[in-house]
Amino acid sequence: MAVDFRDVLSLGEEIGAFDVLLPFLLVFTLAFAVLDKSKILGKMKQLNVVVSFVIALLFIRNQELVGLVNRFLPNVSIFMIIILMFLLLVGIFVGKEHSGWTGNIMGLAFFVSLIFIIISLFSDSLGDPAPDFLRNIDDQTKGVILFVGVFVIIIWLVTRETKEKEGGFLEKLSKEIKGGKS
Numbered sequence: 001m002a003v004d005f006r007d008v009l010s011l012g013e014e015i016g017a018f019d020v021l022l023p024f025l026l027v028f029t030l031a032f033a034v035l036d037k038s039k040i041l042g043k044m045k046q047l048n049v050v051v052s053f054v055i056a057l058l059f060i061r062n063q064e065l066v067g068l069v070n071r072f073l074p075n076v077s078i079f080m081i082i083i084l085m086f087l088l089l090v091g092i093f094v095g096k097e098h099s100g101w102t103g104n105i106m107g108l109a110f111f112v113s114l115i116f117i118i119i120s121l122f123s124d125s126l127g128d129p130a131p132d133f134l135r136n137i138d139d140q141t142k143g144v145i146l147f148v149g150v151f152v153i154i155i156w157l158v159t160r161e162t163k164e165k166e167g168g169f170l171e172k173l174s175k176e177i178k179g180g181k182s
Contacts, residue, residue: 023066028056079116 032052041047060066
């Protein structure tokens with residue numbers, strides 16, 4: 001007898017697993033982890049469990065918040081998959097010597113991740129996050145903006161003054177990705 005997982009998911013939706021159980025588990029786990037790690041309420045694990053349980057129950061009571069989480073998390077997960085694929089590709093080129101992201105690369109990764117999270121949060125809950133004047137641009141104007149943007153970046157890369165004279169942009173980028181090792 002074969003099991004159709006679409007039926008299992010439909011059953012889970014009918015009994016409220018996606019609207020009650022999973023959001024409850026997520027909020028309970030996150031609240032407990034924060035309380036346990038920060039020791040705000042002391043070292044009493046039972047107190048952390050009770051407070052986390054109450055926070056999670058109050059959270060699932062507000063269906064607007066549950067709906068927001070149900071829309072937000074899939075959007076974040078697609079960006080996580082994209083970032084994971086990027087890191088896998090970088091890992092192919094960097095090799096075993098990689099000791100972690102440092103310096104400018106870490107800042108760039110943080111900034112890009114923050115932008116992805118903001119986009120994924122607002123893309124479903126508030127519609128398109130772009131202002132009207134950006135949404136109504138024709139293809140020719142988009143091409144001109146891209147063309148000018150690329151040339152501005154190229155001019156900046158060529159004319160900027162570097163503090164260290166040990167190599168080109170790609171060598172420095174490779175050194176940053178490898179964690180500062182030569």
